[in-house]
Amino acid sequence: MRTLDFGTTSALRSQSSWHAVAAAMRPGDPPVLSFVRPAEPYVCLGYHRDIAEVDGDWCQEQGLPVLRRKVGGGPVYLDDRQYFFQVTLPAAAVGGHRAAALARLLAPSVAALRRLGVPAVLDGYGEVTVGGAKVCGHGAGQVREGVTVVGNLITGFDHERATRVLALEEPVRSEVLALMRSYVASTPVDAEAWKDAMVREYATHFGTTPSHDALREDELARLERYDELLGDPEFVAGQPRPRRAVRTVKVRAGVWVHEWRHAGRQVVVTVADGVVRRVIGELPTDLTGVDVGAAARMLAAADDDLAPLAGAFSSAQAEVAAA
Amino acid sequence: MTETDRISRGSGGADVVDVRGYVVRLDREYHPPTHLWVLDVGGGHRRVGLDALSAETYGRLAQLVLPPVGRRVEPGDEVGSLEAAKFVGPLVSPLHGIVRAVNAAVLEDPDLAVREPYDGGWLLELELDPGHDRVPGTVAGDRAVAWYESAVAAHCEIDEADR
Numbered sequence: 001m002r003t004l005d006f007g008t009t010s011a012l013r014s015q016s017s018w019h020a021v022a023a024a025m026r027p028g029d030p031p032v033l034s035f036v037r038p039a040e041p042y043v044c045l046g047y048h049r050d051i052a053e054v055d056g057d058w059c060q061e062q063g064l065p066v067l068r069r070k071v072g073g074g075p076v077y078l079d080d081r082q083y084f085f086q087v088t089l090p091a092a093a094v095g096g097h098r099a100a101a102l103a104r105l106l107a108p109s110v111a112a113l114r115r116l117g118v119p120a121v122l123d124g125y126g127e128v129t130v131g132g133a134k135v136c137g138h139g140a141g142q143v144r145e146g147v148t149v150v151g152n153l154i155t156g157f158d159h160e161r162a163t164r165v166l167a168l169e170e171p172v173r174s175e176v177l178a179l180m181r182s183y184v185a186s187t188p189v190d191a192e193a194w195k196d197a198m199v200r201e202y203a204t205h206f207g208t209t210p211s212h213d214a215l216r217e218d219e220l221a222r223l224e225r226y227d228e229l230l231g232d233p234e235f236v237a238g239q240p241r242p243r244r245a246v247r248t249v250k251v252r253a254g255v256w257v258h259e260w261r262h263a264g265r266q267v268v269v270t271v272a273d274g275v276v277r278r279v280i281g282e283l284p285t286d287l288t289g290v291d292v293g294a295a296a297r298m299l300a301a302a303d304d305d306l307a308p309l310a311g312a313f314s315s316a317q318a319e320v321a322a323a
Numbered sequence: 324m325t326e327t328d329r330i331s332r333g334s335g336g337a338d339v340v341d342v343r344g345y346v347v348r349l350d351r352e353y354h355p356p357t358h359l360w361v362l363d364v365g366g367g368h369r370r371v372g373l374d375a376l377s378a379e380t381y382g383r384l385a386q387l388v389l390p391p392v393g394r395r396v397e398p399g400d401e402v403g404s405l406e407a408a409k410f411v412g413p414l415v416s417p418l419h420g421i422v423r424a425v426n427a428a429v430l431e432d433p434d435l436a437v438r439e440p441y442d443g444g445w446l447l448e449l450e451l452d453p454g455h456d457r458v459p460g461t462v463a464g465d466r467a468v469a470w471y472e473s474a475v476a477a478h479c480e481i482d483e484a485d486r
Contacts, residue, residue, distance in 0.1 A: 047404065047411045048386035072386075072409035099382050099408035126408065141411035239388060315385075 001206050002213040003199055004034040008080070011042035011065045016226035017215075018086040018148060019070060023226065024219040025146025031089040033202045033210070035195055040065075041079035043165045046072050046139060050241040055167040064165065068236045071141030071150055074250055077165045081156035083191050085109065085198060088148040099126065102140050105149040108201035109136065115197040116189045125253035133185035134252040153194050157186045166249065171280050172259050172268055179251040179270065245308035248316060256316050260309040267309065271316065292317055340468050345375045347471045348441050352461035354417035355470050360441065361417060361458050364448065368423060369458070371416075372445040376474055378437040381407040387433035389414070389425040389447055396420060396449065398459060403446070405433070418458055420449035 006017045014036045021032050042065040043054055051066070053075050059066055064077075078084075087105050094101050103122060110128055113120035113135070120136075123129045128136035128151070138151035162184070163177040203210045215223065229235055247259045255272045267281035276287040276295050284302040287295045296313040299306045337350035347353070351362040358377035362370045373381075386406035396402050396416040403414035425447045429435045436444035451458075462470050 046406075046409070048388060048406050070411060072406045072411045097382055098380055098410040098412070102408055102410055139409045139411075142413055 001030055001203050001208045001210050002032045003210050004032060004213055004215065005195070006034065006036035008037045008039045011038050011040050011067060011078075012227060012231050014038040014078075014084060015044065015067055015069055016223055016230050018084075018088065018150065019143055019226040019230065020215070020219050020222035021086070022088045022141075022143035022146030022148040023222045024216065025088055025090055025144070027090050027092050027145065029090055030208065031087065031093075031202070031206050033199060034086045034088070035083060035198075036086075037083045037191075038078055038080055041077065041161070042067060043075060043077055044069055045075045045236070045238070047141065048072070049075055049238070051237055052241070053167055054165060059165055066236060067230055068238060069139070069141075069150075069230070070143050071139040071148065073137065073139035075166060076137055077158065077162040078152075079158065079161075081154065081158075081186070083153040083155065083194065084150060085152070086148050086150045087202060088146050091142055091145050091147045094147045098140075101147075102126065102138075102149060105140075106136075106138060106151065108205040109151055109198060111201045112194065112197035113187065113189075115201065116193060118187055118189060120187075127253045129252075130185060130187070133183050135185055135187045153189070153191065154184075154186045155188050155191065157184060159184065168249065172247075172249065172257055175257050175268060175270055175278070175280070176249050176251060179255055179257065179272075183252045183255050183272075246312040248312050250316075258309060258312045258316075260306070260312075262305050265305075267306075269309065269313075271313065274317070340471075342468070342472050342475045345379065345471070345475050346441070347374070347467060349464060349467070351441075352458060352463045353467045353470065354458065354461050355474070356460060357415050357417050358474075359417055359446075361461060362445075367451050367456065368448050369418060369420070369451060370445050370448045371418070373436050373440050374471075375440050376471070376478060378440040378444070380478065381405060381410070381412070381437060383407055384433040384437050386411075387430060387436065387446075389430060390422050392422050392425060394422045396422060405436075414446070416449075417460065418449050419452040419455035421452075422447055423450045424448040 017036050018034050021034060043059055045068045047070050054066055106122060110120050110122050120128055120130050127134045136151045140149040159180045163180055199210045249257045258269045260267045267283055269276060270278040271292050274292050276290050276292060279287055285298060292313050296310040300310040337348045339346050339348050351360045353360050353374060358374050359371050360374050364370045384405055384407050388403045390402040397419055398417055400416045401413045402416045405412050426445050429444055
Protein backbone atom coordinates (compact mmCIF):
# COMPACT_ATOMS: atom_id res chain seq x y z
CA MET A 1 0.00 0.00 0.00
CA ARG A 2 1.29 3.44 -0.99
CA THR A 3 0.67 6.30 1.40
CA LEU A 4 0.64 9.86 0.16
CA ASP A 5 0.42 12.96 2.36
CA PHE A 6 -0.34 16.09 0.36
CA GLY A 7 -0.13 18.24 3.51
CA THR A 8 -2.09 21.51 3.73
CA THR A 9 -3.10 22.79 0.31
CA SER A 10 -5.41 25.19 -1.52
CA ALA A 11 -9.08 24.26 -1.69
CA LEU A 12 -8.68 23.18 -5.31
CA ARG A 13 -5.65 20.97 -4.62
CA SER A 14 -7.43 19.37 -1.67
CA GLN A 15 -9.73 17.87 -4.31
CA SER A 16 -7.60 17.59 -7.45
CA SER A 17 -4.76 15.71 -5.71
CA TRP A 18 -6.78 12.60 -4.97
CA HIS A 19 -8.78 12.78 -8.20
CA ALA A 20 -5.40 12.56 -9.97
CA VAL A 21 -4.44 9.46 -8.01
CA ALA A 22 -7.72 7.74 -8.86
CA ALA A 23 -7.60 8.74 -12.52
CA ALA A 24 -4.06 7.36 -12.90
CA MET A 25 -4.86 4.08 -11.16
CA ARG A 26 -4.04 1.03 -13.30
CA PRO A 27 -5.20 -2.57 -12.98
CA GLY A 28 -2.87 -4.35 -10.57
CA ASP A 29 -1.68 -1.16 -8.86
CA PRO A 30 -1.40 -1.33 -5.06
CA PRO A 31 -4.03 0.49 -3.00
CA VAL A 32 -3.28 4.08 -2.04
CA LEU A 33 -4.12 5.76 1.25
CA SER A 34 -3.78 9.52 0.94
CA PHE A 35 -4.28 12.53 3.20
CA VAL A 36 -4.85 16.21 2.53
CA ARG A 37 -6.06 19.20 4.51
CA PRO A 38 -7.44 22.41 3.00
CA ALA A 39 -5.75 25.64 4.03
CA GLU A 40 -8.94 27.61 3.41
CA PRO A 41 -12.67 27.13 3.87
CA TYR A 42 -14.79 26.22 0.85
CA VAL A 43 -17.94 24.46 -0.28
CA CYS A 44 -17.90 21.22 -2.23
CA LEU A 45 -20.79 19.65 -4.13
CA GLY A 46 -21.28 15.97 -4.86
CA TYR A 47 -21.03 15.07 -8.54
CA HIS A 48 -24.77 14.92 -9.24
CA ARG A 49 -25.99 17.68 -6.99
CA ASP A 50 -27.71 20.84 -8.09
CA ILE A 51 -25.61 23.97 -7.62
CA ALA A 52 -28.83 25.75 -6.68
CA GLU A 53 -28.64 23.86 -3.37
CA VAL A 54 -25.78 26.23 -2.43
CA ASP A 55 -26.30 29.91 -1.58
CA GLY A 56 -23.82 31.14 -4.18
CA ASP A 57 -24.30 34.84 -3.38
CA TRP A 58 -23.51 34.34 0.28
CA CYS A 59 -20.50 32.18 -0.53
CA GLN A 60 -19.21 34.87 -2.89
CA GLU A 61 -19.66 37.57 -0.23
CA GLN A 62 -17.69 35.42 2.20
CA GLY A 63 -14.99 34.63 -0.34
CA LEU A 64 -15.80 30.93 -0.19
CA PRO A 65 -14.85 28.98 -3.33
CA VAL A 66 -17.47 26.49 -4.54
CA LEU A 67 -16.09 23.30 -6.09
CA ARG A 68 -17.57 20.03 -7.33
CA ARG A 69 -16.11 16.55 -6.78
CA LYS A 70 -16.48 13.40 -8.88
CA VAL A 71 -17.80 11.34 -6.00
CA GLY A 72 -21.21 11.20 -4.39
CA GLY A 73 -22.88 12.91 -1.47
CA GLY A 74 -24.34 16.35 -0.86
CA PRO A 75 -23.02 19.92 -0.65
CA VAL A 76 -20.66 20.32 2.31
CA TYR A 77 -18.77 23.10 4.03
CA LEU A 78 -15.09 22.25 4.52
CA ASP A 79 -12.29 24.04 6.33
CA ASP A 80 -8.85 23.58 7.85
CA ARG A 81 -10.21 21.77 10.88
CA GLN A 82 -11.08 18.85 8.61
CA TYR A 83 -8.46 16.33 7.53
CA PHE A 84 -9.45 14.40 4.43
CA PHE A 85 -8.48 10.84 3.66
CA GLN A 86 -8.91 8.82 0.49
CA VAL A 87 -8.61 5.09 -0.14
CA THR A 88 -8.08 4.39 -3.83
CA LEU A 89 -7.74 1.06 -5.60
CA PRO A 90 -8.25 -0.42 -9.06
CA ALA A 91 -11.92 -0.74 -10.02
CA ALA A 92 -11.46 -4.43 -10.80
CA ALA A 93 -10.52 -5.02 -7.15
CA VAL A 94 -13.86 -3.65 -5.96
CA GLY A 95 -16.73 -6.01 -6.58
CA GLY A 96 -20.00 -6.89 -4.99
CA HIS A 97 -22.70 -4.49 -3.98
CA ARG A 98 -21.47 -0.90 -3.99
CA ALA A 99 -22.90 -0.16 -0.53
CA ALA A 100 -21.18 -3.28 0.83
CA ALA A 101 -17.92 -2.26 -0.84
CA LEU A 102 -18.19 1.21 0.64
CA ALA A 103 -18.80 -0.21 4.12
CA ARG A 104 -15.88 -2.61 3.71
CA LEU A 105 -13.53 0.20 2.70
CA LEU A 106 -14.70 2.53 5.48
CA ALA A 107 -14.35 -0.07 8.24
CA PRO A 108 -10.59 0.51 8.82
CA SER A 109 -11.22 4.24 9.32
CA VAL A 110 -13.63 3.35 12.11
CA ALA A 111 -11.03 0.99 13.62
CA ALA A 112 -8.48 3.84 13.48
CA LEU A 113 -10.76 6.11 15.52
CA ARG A 114 -11.36 3.33 18.02
CA ARG A 115 -7.60 2.77 18.28
CA LEU A 116 -7.43 6.40 19.47
CA GLY A 117 -10.12 5.80 22.09
CA VAL A 118 -13.02 7.26 20.10
CA PRO A 119 -16.04 4.93 20.39
CA ALA A 120 -16.95 5.21 16.70
CA VAL A 121 -19.16 2.71 14.91
CA LEU A 122 -20.27 2.17 11.33
CA ASP A 123 -23.98 2.31 12.05
CA GLY A 124 -26.95 0.67 10.36
CA TYR A 125 -27.34 3.70 8.10
CA GLY A 126 -23.79 3.39 6.76
CA GLU A 127 -22.58 6.45 8.69
CA VAL A 128 -19.53 6.66 10.96
CA THR A 129 -21.03 7.83 14.24
CA VAL A 130 -20.34 8.39 17.91
CA GLY A 131 -23.44 8.29 20.11
CA GLY A 132 -25.67 8.72 17.05
CA ALA A 133 -23.82 11.80 15.75
CA LYS A 134 -22.03 11.62 12.43
CA VAL A 135 -18.29 12.20 12.83
CA CYS A 136 -17.08 11.51 9.28
CA GLY A 137 -18.48 12.77 6.00
CA HIS A 138 -17.88 10.29 3.22
CA GLY A 139 -18.52 9.55 -0.42
CA ALA A 140 -17.21 7.27 -3.12
CA GLY A 141 -16.84 7.03 -6.84
CA GLN A 142 -15.05 5.64 -9.83
CA VAL A 143 -12.70 7.98 -11.68
CA ARG A 144 -11.48 6.28 -14.86
CA GLU A 145 -10.09 2.90 -13.65
CA GLY A 146 -9.73 3.90 -10.00
CA VAL A 147 -12.32 3.57 -7.27
CA THR A 148 -11.92 5.94 -4.38
CA VAL A 149 -13.60 6.26 -1.02
CA VAL A 150 -13.18 9.65 0.62
CA GLY A 151 -13.87 10.76 4.18
CA ASN A 152 -12.69 13.20 6.79
CA LEU A 153 -11.58 13.58 10.36
CA ILE A 154 -13.54 16.54 11.74
CA THR A 155 -11.51 18.06 14.56
CA GLY A 156 -13.85 21.04 14.77
CA PHE A 157 -17.12 21.81 13.01
CA ASP A 158 -18.80 25.13 12.29
CA HIS A 159 -22.46 24.15 12.33
CA GLU A 160 -23.63 27.70 11.57
CA ARG A 161 -21.53 28.08 8.42
CA ALA A 162 -22.22 24.50 7.33
CA THR A 163 -25.92 25.39 7.38
CA ARG A 164 -25.54 28.94 6.05
CA VAL A 165 -23.85 27.88 2.81
CA LEU A 166 -27.01 25.98 1.85
CA ALA A 167 -29.73 27.83 -0.08
CA LEU A 168 -32.44 27.51 2.55
CA GLU A 169 -35.20 29.76 3.78
CA GLU A 170 -36.78 29.89 7.20
CA PRO A 171 -38.03 27.84 8.94
CA VAL A 172 -36.00 25.17 7.15
CA ARG A 173 -32.66 26.79 7.92
CA SER A 174 -33.27 26.89 11.67
CA GLU A 175 -34.54 23.32 11.61
CA VAL A 176 -31.47 22.09 9.73
CA LEU A 177 -29.14 24.01 12.05
CA ALA A 178 -30.74 22.48 15.13
CA LEU A 179 -30.44 19.01 13.64
CA MET A 180 -26.83 19.59 12.55
CA ARG A 181 -25.98 20.49 16.15
CA SER A 182 -27.56 17.25 17.34
CA TYR A 183 -26.40 14.90 14.61
CA VAL A 184 -22.98 16.12 13.38
CA ALA A 185 -20.08 16.17 15.83
CA SER A 186 -16.35 16.75 15.80
CA THR A 187 -13.63 14.41 17.01
CA PRO A 188 -10.80 16.52 18.45
CA VAL A 189 -8.00 13.97 18.27
CA ASP A 190 -4.39 14.66 17.27
CA ALA A 191 -4.26 14.60 13.46
CA GLU A 192 -0.81 12.97 13.25
CA ALA A 193 -1.79 10.20 15.67
CA TRP A 194 -4.93 9.69 13.58
CA LYS A 195 -2.91 9.39 10.37
CA ASP A 196 -0.61 6.82 12.00
CA ALA A 197 -3.62 4.81 13.15
CA MET A 198 -5.19 5.03 9.68
CA VAL A 199 -2.02 3.75 8.01
CA ARG A 200 -1.82 0.82 10.41
CA GLU A 201 -5.48 -0.13 10.03
CA TYR A 202 -5.56 0.11 6.24
CA ALA A 203 -2.26 -1.77 5.89
CA THR A 204 -3.75 -4.53 8.02
CA HIS A 205 -6.96 -4.46 5.97
CA PHE A 206 -5.11 -4.86 2.68
CA GLY A 207 -2.53 -7.25 4.18
CA THR A 208 0.37 -5.16 2.92
CA THR A 209 3.25 -3.11 4.21
CA PRO A 210 2.72 0.66 3.90
CA SER A 211 5.26 2.64 1.96
CA HIS A 212 5.35 6.43 2.03
CA ASP A 213 5.53 7.76 -1.50
CA ALA A 214 5.22 10.82 -3.75
CA LEU A 215 3.12 11.30 -6.88
CA ARG A 216 4.35 9.44 -9.99
CA GLU A 217 4.88 11.26 -13.28
CA ASP A 218 1.57 10.03 -14.69
CA GLU A 219 -0.23 11.15 -11.54
CA LEU A 220 1.37 14.59 -11.80
CA ALA A 221 0.12 14.84 -15.39
CA ARG A 222 -3.37 13.96 -14.19
CA LEU A 223 -3.06 16.53 -11.41
CA GLU A 224 -2.71 19.33 -13.97
CA ARG A 225 -5.77 18.01 -15.78
CA TYR A 226 -7.86 17.91 -12.59
CA ASP A 227 -6.69 21.34 -11.48
CA GLU A 228 -8.22 22.60 -14.73
CA LEU A 229 -11.37 20.50 -14.66
CA LEU A 230 -12.37 20.98 -11.03
CA GLY A 231 -11.71 24.73 -11.29
CA ASP A 232 -13.76 25.06 -14.49
CA PRO A 233 -16.93 27.12 -13.82
CA GLU A 234 -18.91 24.97 -16.28
CA PHE A 235 -17.97 21.78 -14.44
CA VAL A 236 -18.81 23.37 -11.09
CA ALA A 237 -22.17 24.60 -12.40
CA GLY A 238 -23.03 21.08 -13.57
CA GLN A 239 -26.12 20.10 -15.47
CA PRO A 240 -29.45 21.80 -14.80
CA ARG A 241 -31.61 19.63 -12.59
CA PRO A 242 -35.40 19.50 -12.65
CA ARG A 243 -37.19 21.49 -9.97
CA ARG A 244 -39.04 19.24 -7.58
CA ALA A 245 -42.05 19.91 -5.40
CA VAL A 246 -40.12 18.70 -2.36
CA ARG A 247 -36.68 19.82 -1.27
CA THR A 248 -34.99 17.31 1.02
CA VAL A 249 -31.99 18.23 3.14
CA LYS A 250 -30.09 15.26 4.52
CA VAL A 251 -28.39 16.04 7.82
CA ARG A 252 -27.03 12.52 8.12
CA ALA A 253 -28.40 9.23 6.81
CA GLY A 254 -31.67 8.64 8.65
CA VAL A 255 -32.20 12.34 9.47
CA TRP A 256 -33.94 14.48 6.87
CA VAL A 257 -35.82 17.75 6.59
CA HIS A 258 -38.41 17.68 3.79
CA GLU A 259 -39.85 20.97 2.57
CA TRP A 260 -42.98 20.82 0.41
CA ARG A 261 -44.34 23.89 -1.38
CA HIS A 262 -47.46 24.02 -3.50
CA ALA A 263 -49.90 26.79 -4.40
CA GLY A 264 -48.74 29.08 -1.61
CA ARG A 265 -48.71 26.31 0.99
CA GLN A 266 -45.54 25.22 2.78
CA VAL A 267 -45.00 22.24 5.06
CA VAL A 268 -41.69 21.32 6.67
CA VAL A 269 -41.34 17.82 8.08
CA THR A 270 -38.40 16.50 10.08
CA VAL A 271 -37.82 12.75 10.03
CA ALA A 272 -35.27 11.02 12.24
CA ASP A 273 -34.68 7.30 12.72
CA GLY A 274 -37.81 6.33 10.79
CA VAL A 275 -40.24 8.56 12.72
CA VAL A 276 -41.78 11.97 11.95
CA ARG A 277 -40.34 14.17 14.68
CA ARG A 278 -41.78 17.56 13.85
CA VAL A 279 -44.18 19.17 11.40
CA ILE A 280 -44.26 22.90 10.64
CA GLY A 281 -47.30 23.91 8.58
CA GLU A 282 -50.70 22.37 8.10
CA LEU A 283 -51.35 18.76 7.15
CA PRO A 284 -54.70 16.94 7.08
CA THR A 285 -53.63 14.96 10.12
CA ASP A 286 -50.97 15.28 12.80
CA LEU A 287 -48.07 13.04 11.80
CA THR A 288 -45.81 13.79 14.77
CA GLY A 289 -44.50 10.54 16.23
CA VAL A 290 -45.85 8.47 13.33
CA ASP A 291 -43.69 5.85 11.60
CA VAL A 292 -42.56 7.41 8.32
CA GLY A 293 -43.88 4.52 6.19
CA ALA A 294 -47.34 4.91 7.71
CA ALA A 295 -47.06 8.70 7.39
CA ALA A 296 -46.34 8.35 3.67
CA ARG A 297 -49.41 6.17 3.18
CA MET A 298 -51.60 8.59 5.17
CA LEU A 299 -50.43 11.58 3.15
CA ALA A 300 -50.86 9.83 -0.20
CA ALA A 301 -54.39 8.83 0.74
CA ALA A 302 -55.34 12.24 2.14
CA ASP A 303 -54.45 14.68 -0.64
CA ASP A 304 -53.12 14.20 -4.20
CA ASP A 305 -51.12 17.42 -3.89
CA LEU A 306 -49.19 15.86 -0.99
CA ALA A 307 -48.17 12.79 -3.00
CA PRO A 308 -44.68 14.24 -3.73
CA LEU A 309 -44.10 14.65 0.03
CA ALA A 310 -45.19 11.05 0.59
CA GLY A 311 -42.83 10.05 -2.24
CA ALA A 312 -39.94 11.92 -0.60
CA PHE A 313 -40.55 10.04 2.66
CA SER A 314 -40.53 6.72 0.81
CA SER A 315 -37.39 7.54 -1.22
CA ALA A 316 -35.47 8.53 1.89
CA GLN A 317 -36.50 5.33 3.66
CA ALA A 318 -35.56 3.23 0.64
CA GLU A 319 -32.08 4.80 0.74
CA VAL A 320 -31.76 3.68 4.35
CA ALA A 321 -32.94 0.18 3.48
CA ALA A 322 -30.35 -0.05 0.70
CA ALA A 323 -27.46 1.04 2.99
CA MET B 324 -29.40 -28.87 -13.54
CA THR B 325 -28.11 -28.20 -17.06
CA GLU B 326 -27.87 -24.81 -18.64
CA THR B 327 -30.78 -25.64 -20.96
CA ASP B 328 -32.96 -26.52 -17.97
CA ARG B 329 -32.62 -22.97 -16.77
CA ILE B 330 -33.88 -21.44 -20.02
CA SER B 331 -37.44 -20.19 -19.76
CA ARG B 332 -39.66 -17.84 -21.68
CA GLY B 333 -39.58 -14.29 -20.25
CA SER B 334 -42.37 -11.75 -20.04
CA GLY B 335 -41.26 -10.06 -23.26
CA GLY B 336 -41.25 -13.37 -25.14
CA ALA B 337 -37.47 -13.71 -25.08
CA ASP B 338 -35.62 -16.72 -23.71
CA VAL B 339 -34.14 -15.98 -20.32
CA VAL B 340 -31.55 -17.81 -18.26
CA ASP B 341 -31.49 -17.55 -14.49
CA VAL B 342 -27.94 -17.56 -13.12
CA ARG B 343 -28.09 -17.82 -9.31
CA GLY B 344 -31.01 -15.41 -9.26
CA TYR B 345 -29.60 -12.99 -11.84
CA VAL B 346 -31.42 -13.09 -15.15
CA VAL B 347 -29.82 -12.82 -18.58
CA ARG B 348 -32.08 -12.41 -21.62
CA LEU B 349 -31.01 -14.05 -24.82
CA ASP B 350 -32.66 -11.58 -27.22
CA ARG B 351 -29.78 -9.12 -26.91
CA GLU B 352 -26.01 -8.72 -26.80
CA TYR B 353 -23.97 -7.98 -23.70
CA HIS B 354 -20.85 -5.86 -23.34
CA PRO B 355 -18.83 -7.36 -20.48
CA PRO B 356 -16.50 -4.40 -19.80
CA THR B 357 -19.41 -2.01 -19.19
CA HIS B 358 -22.10 -4.48 -18.01
CA LEU B 359 -24.51 -2.94 -20.51
CA TRP B 360 -26.88 -4.78 -22.81
CA VAL B 361 -27.42 -3.76 -26.42
CA LEU B 362 -30.71 -4.56 -28.18
CA ASP B 363 -31.36 -4.15 -31.91
CA VAL B 364 -34.65 -2.23 -32.13
CA GLY B 365 -34.56 -1.86 -35.91
CA GLY B 366 -33.71 0.98 -38.27
CA GLY B 367 -30.04 0.85 -37.35
CA HIS B 368 -30.92 1.80 -33.77
CA ARG B 369 -29.70 0.03 -30.64
CA ARG B 370 -31.23 0.35 -27.19
CA VAL B 371 -28.85 0.21 -24.22
CA GLY B 372 -29.41 -0.60 -20.54
CA LEU B 373 -27.79 -2.04 -17.41
CA ASP B 374 -27.66 -5.81 -17.08
CA ALA B 375 -29.30 -7.28 -13.99
CA LEU B 376 -25.98 -7.91 -12.25
CA SER B 377 -24.84 -4.32 -12.73
CA ALA B 378 -28.18 -3.10 -11.43
CA GLU B 379 -27.74 -5.28 -8.34
CA THR B 380 -24.19 -4.01 -7.90
CA TYR B 381 -25.41 -0.44 -7.60
CA GLY B 382 -28.36 -1.15 -5.35
CA ARG B 383 -30.90 1.65 -5.18
CA LEU B 384 -30.08 4.34 -7.74
CA ALA B 385 -30.61 7.88 -6.48
CA GLN B 386 -29.14 9.89 -9.35
CA LEU B 387 -28.65 9.36 -13.05
CA VAL B 388 -27.26 11.57 -15.76
CA LEU B 389 -27.61 10.66 -19.45
CA PRO B 390 -26.21 12.40 -22.53
CA PRO B 391 -28.29 14.89 -24.56
CA VAL B 392 -30.10 13.63 -27.65
CA GLY B 393 -27.99 14.34 -30.73
CA ARG B 394 -24.64 13.79 -29.06
CA ARG B 395 -22.15 11.67 -31.02
CA VAL B 396 -20.45 9.00 -28.92
CA GLU B 397 -17.67 6.50 -29.43
CA PRO B 398 -16.76 3.34 -27.53
CA GLY B 399 -15.09 4.30 -24.26
CA ASP B 400 -16.70 7.74 -24.06
CA GLU B 401 -18.17 8.60 -20.69
CA VAL B 402 -21.79 9.34 -21.58
CA GLY B 403 -23.34 9.63 -18.16
CA SER B 404 -23.12 8.61 -14.56
CA LEU B 405 -25.04 6.85 -11.83
CA GLU B 406 -25.10 7.33 -8.07
CA ALA B 407 -26.18 4.96 -5.34
CA ALA B 408 -25.25 4.96 -1.67
CA LYS B 409 -23.01 8.00 -2.34
CA PHE B 410 -21.12 5.91 -4.91
CA VAL B 411 -20.78 7.59 -8.31
CA GLY B 412 -19.97 5.38 -11.27
CA PRO B 413 -19.45 6.33 -14.90
CA LEU B 414 -21.65 5.16 -17.75
CA VAL B 415 -19.36 4.29 -20.64
CA SER B 416 -20.57 3.85 -24.22
CA PRO B 417 -19.87 0.53 -25.97
CA LEU B 418 -21.07 1.95 -29.32
CA HIS B 419 -20.26 4.32 -32.17
CA GLY B 420 -23.26 6.46 -32.98
CA ILE B 421 -25.56 9.32 -32.21
CA VAL B 422 -27.86 9.45 -29.21
CA ARG B 423 -31.41 9.44 -30.61
CA ALA B 424 -33.41 8.98 -27.42
CA VAL B 425 -33.02 8.89 -23.66
CA ASN B 426 -35.54 7.27 -21.36
CA ALA B 427 -37.44 10.11 -19.65
CA ALA B 428 -39.02 7.67 -17.20
CA VAL B 429 -35.66 6.50 -15.90
CA LEU B 430 -34.40 10.07 -15.57
CA GLU B 431 -37.46 10.86 -13.47
CA ASP B 432 -37.09 7.65 -11.44
CA PRO B 433 -33.47 6.38 -11.70
CA ASP B 434 -34.24 3.32 -9.63
CA LEU B 435 -36.34 2.03 -12.53
CA ALA B 436 -33.03 0.97 -14.11
CA VAL B 437 -32.54 -1.37 -11.15
CA ARG B 438 -36.12 -2.59 -10.78
CA GLU B 439 -36.70 -3.24 -14.49
CA PRO B 440 -33.23 -3.42 -16.05
CA TYR B 441 -34.32 -5.18 -19.25
CA ASP B 442 -37.66 -3.43 -19.81
CA GLY B 443 -38.84 -0.05 -18.53
CA GLY B 444 -35.41 0.79 -17.12
CA TRP B 445 -33.59 1.08 -20.45
CA LEU B 446 -31.24 4.06 -20.61
CA LEU B 447 -30.77 5.35 -24.15
CA GLU B 448 -31.07 4.61 -27.85
CA LEU B 449 -28.35 5.23 -30.38
CA GLU B 450 -28.30 5.30 -34.16
CA LEU B 451 -25.19 3.40 -35.14
CA ASP B 452 -22.67 5.07 -37.41
CA PRO B 453 -22.46 3.53 -40.91
CA GLY B 454 -19.94 0.69 -40.86
CA HIS B 455 -20.34 0.18 -37.12
CA ASP B 456 -23.37 -2.08 -37.11
CA ARG B 457 -21.38 -4.79 -35.36
CA VAL B 458 -20.74 -3.77 -31.76
CA PRO B 459 -17.17 -4.64 -30.79
CA GLY B 460 -16.57 -6.69 -27.67
CA THR B 461 -20.12 -7.92 -27.20
CA VAL B 462 -21.24 -11.47 -26.53
CA ALA B 463 -24.58 -13.16 -27.21
CA GLY B 464 -26.27 -16.54 -26.79
CA ASP B 465 -24.15 -19.25 -25.16
CA ARG B 466 -21.15 -16.93 -24.92
CA ALA B 467 -23.27 -14.38 -23.06
CA VAL B 468 -24.47 -17.04 -20.62
CA ALA B 469 -20.90 -18.28 -20.03
CA TRP B 470 -19.67 -14.75 -19.37
CA TYR B 471 -22.62 -14.00 -17.11
CA GLU B 472 -22.06 -17.17 -15.08
CA SER B 473 -18.44 -16.20 -14.43
CA ALA B 474 -19.40 -12.61 -13.58
CA VAL B 475 -22.12 -13.73 -11.17
CA ALA B 476 -19.73 -16.21 -9.54
CA ALA B 477 -17.12 -13.49 -8.99
CA HIS B 478 -19.78 -11.12 -7.64
CA CYS B 479 -21.18 -13.69 -5.22
CA GLU B 480 -17.75 -14.71 -3.95
CA ILE B 481 -16.95 -11.11 -3.09
CA ASP B 482 -20.33 -10.59 -1.44
CA GLU B 483 -19.92 -13.77 0.58
CA ALA B 484 -16.50 -12.57 1.72
CA ASP B 485 -18.24 -9.43 3.08
CA ARG B 486 -20.41 -11.46 5.42
